[in-house]
Amino acid sequence: MSHLQALNSYFELNREEHLNELKQFLRIPSVSALSDHKTDMLTAAEWLAASLKKAGLENVSIDETKGHPVVYADWLHAEGKPTILVYGHYDVQPVDPLNLWESEPFNPQVRDNKLFARGASDDKGQVYMHVKAIEALFKTEGSLPVNVKFCIEGEEEIGSPNLPEYVLANTEKLAADIIVISDTGMQGPGKPAVCYGLRGLAGVQIQVKGAKSDLHSGLYGGGVQNAIHALVEVLNSFRDAEGTIQVEGFYDNVLPVTEEERAAYVALEFDEEALKRELGVEELFGEKGYTHLERTWVRPTLEVNGVFGGFSGEGIKTVLPADAGAKITCRLVPNQDPDEIVEKLKAHIEKHKPVGVSVEVTEFDKGKPFITPFDHPAIQAAGRSYEKVYNVPTSYVRGGGSIPIVAAFDEILGLPVVLMGFGLASENFHAPNEHFHLENFDQGLRVIGDYYYEIAKFAPQDLKK
């Protein structure tokens, strides 16, 4: 029996148990952004550590950082074989607006062969697949064909503020030949993809302050600057009506998309009409002269993620608000530098500051954009593993999202990164009703298991960047 046949039988036999275990993991509301979930973060780390130990991994530890801890584990008995470092995250996004969830975000439900829960796809479900793939190899083969290390953090959704320091302090412990991450999406149902580039991230919070307290709009309206109007003026200055960003020098270092890339993306036959239907919008919207894939893969963005000020309750309150704020993040592409972009944002805000208010700008954590050659052997090996299980050609794509730590790994450990994801774009990551298609859970377990054998075919030196 081939290793893939053995894995097939094992995963079929244990499917219900695996799903039940994953639901336990998803029940822990490990929202890293909100300080009142601090205990839940530790509970999730402990759950994961126990699960890694149960799988057969060694040296399992919950490593403290200045923020939420990192869960580490390894198995290093495949002498002379490459070492794979698996990175992922056990933290999840906040869940509001809660009223739009069809079932509770932390009460996992399977409907229509999809698992609904916050983190089902991003990224607890995919982290859990790596744990179970290892466990399956131990159970079916007795050992692993390669060495493996796990480094699963709890701060990815807040920009991994403490992981670079952790990696720097543990370069020996984390030394490996490649890094594998499952936190990206496939091209579509039944269409696997290996991702060779990601966007970076930079952002700021803008806080506008007018009078020393809220004022009565009758007594003062028309005579004192309204903090919301001032904020709106600043926010509106960031983009023109066609979506082109107006921050001076914003596009300066953007690598132009090459004709080869453009052609490769056209070959993917992305269906913009289907996307419109799926999202429920009459028109897509973005920079003129670019396709949707280009807008979301190779072009940078500036999006307001939240805006707040004045009265938002039921009914009417005729207040002239003293305070208003907004959260803004930019997705960056090679070779934009996050620090430089934040400086440009600050200069823009300073230049557009309306009269009668003060504006305070605070920075969010940053992440560099990332790109790796798509002909690297570890990338191509991932493509082969997908093809064996899915029986279709693998696409080699770039992603619009950011995994800020990828660039840090790249910089600190100098390793090639393989992004082999099993999510689908329609799965509402970061939004209400996040879910995970269980056919990709099932097939992904097999792909990951096979990938260890694909990597075992190489000597460590073959995998050098």
Next chain:
Amino acid sequence: MSHLQALNSYFELNREEHLNELKQFLRIPSVSALSDHKTDMLTAAEWLAASLKKAGLENVSIDETKGHPVVYADWLHAEGKPTILVYGHYDVQPVDPLNLWESEPFNPQVRDNKLFARGASDDKGQVYMHVKAIEALFKTEGSLPVNVKFCIEGEEEIGSPNLPEYVLANTEKLAADIIVISDTGMQGPGKPAVCYGLRGLAGVQIQVKGAKSDLHSGLYGGGVQNAIHALVEVLNSFRDAEGTIQVEGFYDNVLPVTEEERAAYVALEFDEEALKRELGVEELFGEKGYTHLERTWVRPTLEVNGVFGGFSGEGIKTVLPADAGAKITCRLVPNQDPDEIVEKLKAHIEKHKPVGVSVEVTEFDKGKPFITPFDHPAIQAAGRSYEKVYNVPTSYVRGGGSIPIVAAFDEILGLPVVLMGFGLASENFHAPNEHFHLENFDQGLRVIGDYYYEIAKFAPQDLKK
């Protein structure tokens, strides 16, 4: 002993008891805008009814409406004398942001001879003064020199949606010669003012809807319209950077300010520098070519009262929001028509609707602007009563706020309205730390008591408009 001397003694003797009673009234959180305060609204109405009965008024009733009830009371035994209808409101504004209050909004505290509580000045404190002035006249003189009716509503802060219907259905019951309202401000500490004009009100809520749910800003950012950006674009189109409203036809029917009025306002020697210091702003802001008093008294406004969308919690959430909204109100001046202004707002929003979103507009309740000749005998009588107590000349002014029902009273009952207020502009109506200067509570009780004698000097027909 003159009636004013008798009132003086009575109010001095009973000051502590009166203040304690007022604090009871202020402890009831009668927030009309929030549906979970419905019971509190009834409690406040009952408290007020009991207080009117105790004062010596008759026919006290709590009259149901489609919303919060109206409290009615009268005393009609001064044959041949004019009848004064006292209007006020027992509802208060919401209290958020709660964290900015130095003491709890519904736990009244006296500090530095100021009474801090939501409603202390707007309008429970001033309504209560009318009740106690009547009580004092009964106690000191045994009867009233004029006939009096009270009509105290519970929906002023939400635009008096049900009072016009109540007034229409009760024109006999509410018939009077003049209406007296204490819900406006004085010119400054020690500077009494009778108000002869008010701004009207019209407003809308704008709800922008993009994709069918919030999206991941990495996967979709740059390719799908962001509801906040779209909202910001609409909001920013309402005004230019100098504060001039850009809605087509908005200023069409505005009565220009006359040279006489401009001169009268200049004579008031309004201190713009002092206002800046008081509000903590470096610059006042408003329509070019107008003074602060003109901007807030005779010019219309458009203010965003609240804005909301996306993530506003702690930290960062890289979401591309599907929904965003704003609450907008305009203060209107003679002869702007609220219905017409709402139509113009709707047309403007429709014209400026960004691509990729839908925009829904809902109307708030409206109020017409109001103006009355400042040489009317009931206005001049109020000025004399102020002068007797404050020993300085009374200013005749217009107000920037709206009491929507004033225009309705004017229209339905056809009566002159006298606005004799005791608030100060610095008292944070509608904002955290609302308070009432107790020297104006003390002096105001005497002014109101005296006013009944001033009005008693006229025959009812002298008071016709």
